[in-house]
Amino acid sequence: MRVPITDIVDQPGASRSLRDAVDADAFGTDPWGTADGALVDPVVLDLHLDSVVDGILVRGTLGFTLDLPCGRCLVTQRRSHEVHVVELFIDPAKREDDADDEPGYDLLDAATAIDLSTMVRDALLLGLPLRILCREDCQGLCPTCGTDRNVTDCGHADRDPVDPRWSALADLDLPPD
């Protein structure tokens, strides 16, 4: 997603807000890593673009809506997440020669635009929750029969599942010592 910056670039102190709701496609067609298929349109941008001596500082929040499975019962949950970002987009002409590995992104098109795609993707992958629960006391799936215990009481809850490798021992008629 390219954003023109000609109105503020090279004017340190100038700033502009960028509020928009855009489809995930706007950030490119590469897979979204673990969020691929989970991301629900739109991505909500609430950003400030500040002109600084070296380029443009982008800060604010990104709003993502994701369909992710509950970590216990696997039922899909739709949740919204906000990720904070602060990223410097540097004018390549002002990068110091010995600082090629400086973190951050470059201004593009002769310092007239920035591309938010990589920043948005990185922010989502870093900010993505590793595990969600549909509710704190989700009972999850029964380890014995696979039933969703939030929906049906299968009656296995009181017993530990028997490891099938040992179940044959329970049937042996062992002589007493």
Ligand SMILES: [Zn+2]
């Ligand atoms: Zn659950």
Ligand SMILES: [Zn+2]
């Ligand atoms: Zn069960």
